Amino acid sequence: MIRFEDVSVVYDGASSPVLSHVDLHVPEGELVLVVGRTGTGKSTLLKCVNGLVPHFTGGTLSGRVTVAGRDTRLHPPRELADVVGIVPQDPLSGFVTDMVEDELAYGMESIGLAPDVMRRRVEETLDLLGLADLRHRPLLSLSGGQRQRVAIGAVLTTHPQVLVLDEPTSALDPGAAEEVLAALQRLVHDLGVTVLLAEHRLERVVQYADRVVVVHGGGVALEVGLPHDIMVTAPVAPPVVELGRLAGWDPLPLTVRDARRAAGPLRERLAPLADDAVRRSRATLHVLDGEVALTVDDLVVRHGAVPALRGVTLAADRGEIVAVMGRNGAGKSTLLSTLVGLHVPASGAVSVGGEMPSRLRGRELIRRVGLVPQEPTDLLVADSVGAECTASDRDCAAVAGTTRAVLDRLAPGVDDSTHPRDLSEGQRLALALSVVLAAEPPVLLLDEPTRGLDYAAKRRLVATLRDLAADGHCVVLATHDVELAAEVATRVVVLADGEIVADGPATDVVVGSPMFAPQVSKVLSPQPWLTVSEVTAALVVAS
Amino acid sequence: MTRRTAHALGDRALPRWTHPGAWWVWALGLATAASRTTNPILLALLVAVAGWVVARRRPDAPWSRSFVVFLRLGLVIIAIRVLFTVFFGSGVGEHVLITLPSVPLPDWAAGVAIGGPVTAEELLLAVYQGMVLATMLACIGAANSLASPARLLASVPSALYEVGVAVVVAMTFAPQLVGDVARVRTARRLRGRPDRGVRAFVGSVMPVLEGALERAVDLAAAMDSRGYGRTGPVSRRVRLTSSVLLLLGVVGVCLGVYGLLDGGTPGLVALPLLVIGVLAGVTGMVLAGRRSIRTRYRPDPWALPEWLVSVAGLLPATVIIAVAVTSPDSLVGPVAPIAWPALPLLPTLAIVVGAAAGVVAPRPPGLAVVRDLGPAAVTLEGVAA
Numbered sequence A: 001m002i003r004f005e006d007v008s009v010v011y012d013g014a015s016s017p018v019l020s021h022v023d024l025h026v027p028e029g030e031l032v033l034v035v036g037r038t039g040t041g042k043s044t045l046l047k048c049v050n051g052l053v054p055h056f057t058g059g060t061l062s063g064r065v066t067v068a069g070r071d072t073r074l075h076p077p078r079e080l081a082d083v084v085g086i087v088p089q090d091p092l093s094g095f096v097t098d099m100v101e102d103e104l105a106y107g108m109e110s111i112g113l114a115p116d117v118m119r120r121r122v123e124e125t126l127d128l129l130g131l132a133d134l135r136h137r138p139l140l141s142l143s144g145g146q147r148q149r150v151a152i153g154a155v156l157t158t159h160p161q162v163l164v165l166d167e168p169t170s171a172l173d174p175g176a177a178e179e180v181l182a183a184l185q186r187l188v189h190d191l192g193v194t195v196l197l198a199e200h201r202l203e204r205v206v207q208y209a210d211r212v213v214v215v216h217g218g219g220v221a222l223e224v225g226l227p228h229d230i231m232v233t234a235p236v237a238p239p240v241v242e243l244g245r246l247a248g249w250d251p252l253p254l255t256v257r258d259a260r261r262a263a264g265p266l267r268e269r270l271a272p273l274a275d276d277a278v279r280r281s282r283a284t285l286h287v288l289d290g291e292v293a294l295t296v297d298d299l300v301v302r303h304g305a306v307p308a309l310r311g312v313t314l315a316a317d318r319g320e321i322v323a324v325m326g327r328n329g330a331g332k333s334t335l336l337s338t339l340v341g342l343h344v345p346a347s348g349a350v351s352v353g354g355e356m357p358s359r360l361r362g363r364e365l366i367r368r369v370g371l372v373p374q375e376p377t378d379l380l381v382a383d384s385v386g387a388e389c390t391a392s393d394r395d396c397a398a399v400a401g402t403t404r405a406v407l408d409r410l411a412p413g414v415d416d417s418t419h420p421r422d423l424s425e426g427q428r429l430a431l432a433l434s435v436v437l438a439a440e441p442p443v444l445l446l447d448e449p450t451r452g453l454d455y456a457a458k459r460r461l462v463a464t465l466r467d468l469a470a471d472g473h474c475v476v477l478a479t480h481d482v483e484l485a486a487e488v489a490t491r492v493v494v495l496a497d498g499e500i501v502a503d504g505p506a507t508d509v510v511v512g513s514p515m516f517a518p519q520v521s522k523v524l525s526p527q528p529w530l531t532v533s534e535v536t537a538a539l540v541v542a543s
Numbered sequence B: 001m002t003r004r005t006a007h008a009l010g011d012r013a014l015p016r017w018t019h020p021g022a023w024w025v026w027a028l029g030l031a032t033a034a035s036r037t038t039n040p041i042l043l044a045l046l047v048a049v050a051g052w053v054v055a056r057r058r059p060d061a062p063w064s065r066s067f068v069v070f071l072r073l074g075l076v077i078i079a080i081r082v083l084f085t086v087f088f089g090s091g092v093g094e095h096v097l098i099t100l101p102s103v104p105l106p107d108w109a110a111g112v113a114i115g116g117p118v119t120a121e122e123l124l125l126a127v128y129q130g131m132v133l134a135t136m137l138a139c140i141g142a143a144n145s146l147a148s149p150a151r152l153l154a155s156v157p158s159a160l161y162e163v164g165v166a167v168v169v170a171m172t173f174a175p176q177l178v179g180d181v182a183r184v185r186t187a188r189r190l191r192g193r194p195d196r197g198v199r200a201f202v203g204s205v206m207p208v209l210e211g212a213l214e215r216a217v218d219l220a221a222a223m224d225s226r227g228y229g230r231t232g233p234v235s236r237r238v239r240l241t242s243s244v245l246l247l248l249g250v251v252g253v254c255l256g257v258y259g260l261l262d263g264g265t266p267g268l269v270a271l272p273l274l275v276i277g278v279l280a281g282v283t284g285m286v287l288a289g290r291r292s293i294r295t296r297y298r299p300d301p302w303a304l305p306e307w308l309v310s311v312a313g314l315l316p317a318t319v320i321i322a323v324a325v326t327s328p329d330s331l332v333g334p335v336a337p338i339a340w341p342a343l344p345l346l347p348t349l350a351i352v353v354g355a356a357a358g359v360v361a362p363r364p365p366g367l368a369v370v371r372d373l374g375p376a377a378v379t380l381e382g383v384a385a
Helices: A042-049 A101-110 A117-128 A144-156 A174-191 A201-207 A227-233 A240-248 A256-261 A264-285 A334-340 A361-364 A383-394 A402-410 A425-437 A455-470 A482-488 A508-512 A519-524 A532-542 B003-007 B020-036 B039-055 B065-089 B118-147 B149-154 B160-192 B199-226 B235-264 B269-288 B303-326 B346-352 B380-384
Strands: A002-010 A019-026 A031-035 A061-068 A084-087 A162-166 A196-197 A213-214 A223-225 A292-303 A306-315 A321-325 A346-350 A369-372 A443-447 A475-480 A491-498 A499-504 B096-102 B114-119
Touching: A002 A042, A019 A042, A019 A361, A031 A042, A031 A174, A031 A201, A031 B235, A042 A061, A042 A084, A042 A162, A042 A196, A084 A144, A084 A196, A084 B199, A101 A117, A101 A240, A117 A144, A117 A174, A144 A162, A144 A174, A162 A174, A174 A196, A174 A201, A201 A227, A201 A240, A213 A227, A213 B003, A223 A227, A223 A402, A240 A532, A256 A264, A256 A519, A264 A519, A264 A532, A264 B003, A292 A475, A306 A475, A306 A491, A306 A499, A321 A334, A321 A455, A321 A482, A321 A519, A334 A346, A334 A369, A334 A443, A361 A369, A369 A425, A383 A402, A383 A425, A402 A425, A425 A443, A425 A455, A455 A475, A455 A482, A475 A482, A475 B269, A482 A508, A491 A508, A491 A532, A499 A508, A519 A532, B003 B303, B020 B039, B020 B118, B020 B149, B020 B235, B020 B303, B020 B346, B039 B118, B039 B346, B065 B114, B065 B118, B096 B118, B114 B118, B149 B160, B160 B199, B235 B269
Parallel strands: A031 A196, A031 A213, A084 A162, A162 A196, A321 A475, A321 A491, A369 A443, A443 A475
Antiparallel strands: A002 A019, A002 A061, A213 A223, A292 A306, A292 A346, A491 A499, B096 B114
């Protein structure tokens, strides 16, 4: 269905090719997962499929890409619209109309289908993706998962044989991600659509894949194989796979269900160790000096007339890492914004380091509390890393070189002349984090820090956060990433509809929760294990 | 929807979108009527009619909340008009209300006066003239609230389609730009920089524009991938002819409309110009439309309700233009001497007929705008326990 023959892509002005001599064949009806670090050319690979590379992006493509027998050299993207549907990373950026139904029809109108065909296909697609209730809704009023499903539906109506998705679940909470993946699963099984899917969150998708393509970048050939085979040797793998490797299960389980079925003996071995290990992990994590870093008392915040937070009460000490979880729109981001004074409370009190953040300005504020927003680039202003560091030193009146020193600690080896946009996601996060940390705020807030991060970058982030907490920072992170929360959080707070519904040690809150439990916990429940490293440590101590 | 159900009127009809073109014809009709009278009663009646129809047939969508904004804008215009008269008025009239200290101006500024006596006649005239503009704005506002801009552009002829898309995209960009500005301001605050005032504004222009540009590129890629701009084959001669005809049409329509609204131009010149312009334009569009292979999903039908809505708007315009020729006095708000304005029977009736649009048009489909956050299946009781 999709065939890459000796494809190389060089962008204008680039010294080395993004893709070199790629050969790949995706047969009809397969769901192929594309993994690889940021900056290795995954997106370029995806965009080659419908000819956006090179027709739209520029650059030079040598070799040949054919989709359903059509050569992308001869067919620009619009001529391929009826065979390839491509869903961009941020669905909102690709919407052309303002209503769900019109959006579904847009592609069909462009290729000139007859009205009765369009009517039928819109209805079919609404049913297929469970969008029937939303048909008359404005696109802007939809939640993240709904938008993603509409974006998929919008390209499906032209009946493409190939569907290409770029990180469809990266911005979604676990529930919404499952919605989207279930819809994809259905397309592959019932309609025989060929799906090419790039995703960092392997734990969510690897179980659905027929084959995995690893893009190494830097001129190294693609690695293609069955998920089981790739996962045995993959340097980065979802927790369930790592647990399987640790326990020596064969075949390697890819799903929680498979792992659970194989986990009987492991559970027995771990049972006597559980209480002891939990106590130890809590003891190591609670190295608190008891100094209160922030307090929130009966906080109400409204967006217009809509209450986003209804009576939230929370306190956190220095040395704590608090994970704030909850579905999209539950008020996580609002809570963080209020803590840096971006929202003025409608009632209740917020205090960070003894001051009300919304009354603080400039340096007063950034010396007390720092926020790394969801999109770290928002925080960056300069056009090179060096200039960014200088600007940051000036902003917080620090000694020249402060920011650079922090950056070197978090992500060594970033060149001063690089444009922040050309950094990998992990490096960019590190840069934004350095900018914030240069002012040495005792309270550090992170909004969705793992969005778009690969496992390696995530591991570095985990280490960084632990160091910061050990230095006496109070870290609060809003996240959908249950694995991250399980890994670093000393405390988990669950928000729903602007209210705190659970607040306690990570072990108590996430174990047994269908949404927020990490994979290890799902496999080993009811025992209170959260991460592979905990299990490893316990087994090492026992033997 | 079958032809017959499309013809059903008012509340008896199934809820459906009334053709946006019909609402615009109706609203422009009312606006034309407003432009030809300064009689405050008639103007107030026009606003009332527009408001009543909006209240009855406004869909529950983000873009349909603009009527009130237009009304406020109208009030601002009246206020500005009055203030100008107070400060720069010439003081014509008998009833002096107040005398402001006047500022002596050099000789070369003869004819301009600042301050001096303010008369009731002058003020009243200012209010009436302000009301004309405010009423026209209210009519445009009504059309904006009743007809979705996206649906209007979807029903433009295929020749204009690509222009239409550009406009839709621009319209969706405006709210996103507001979001960008907020984001950049947030970032400035987080960096400890000033987030208010001139310096903050200057510092945030570049990032906001950068963001907008990036989104434009994303959108263009998405549209290209979805088949935007696929064309069918068409000969060079047809292309040229259609361009010339379109140009002629635009010029003709502009001159004709100006002539009709101006009132100084004889109707005998203006009307034929308008007709010729429209004919040339339509022919040009049909020719140009041959290039496009686009089809329309659920085009809004133009059935009986649409005809009636259009007539309900055109009738007041026609009657008032006719009355303006035969007995112009009744349409003028009397200023010198100050008197209670007359209530001319025929124009009043015609305007009231304009309200029929709110009765004959079908109700719009209900739009649930309640934010539904996906499957709320997160069993949090389990978590809390």
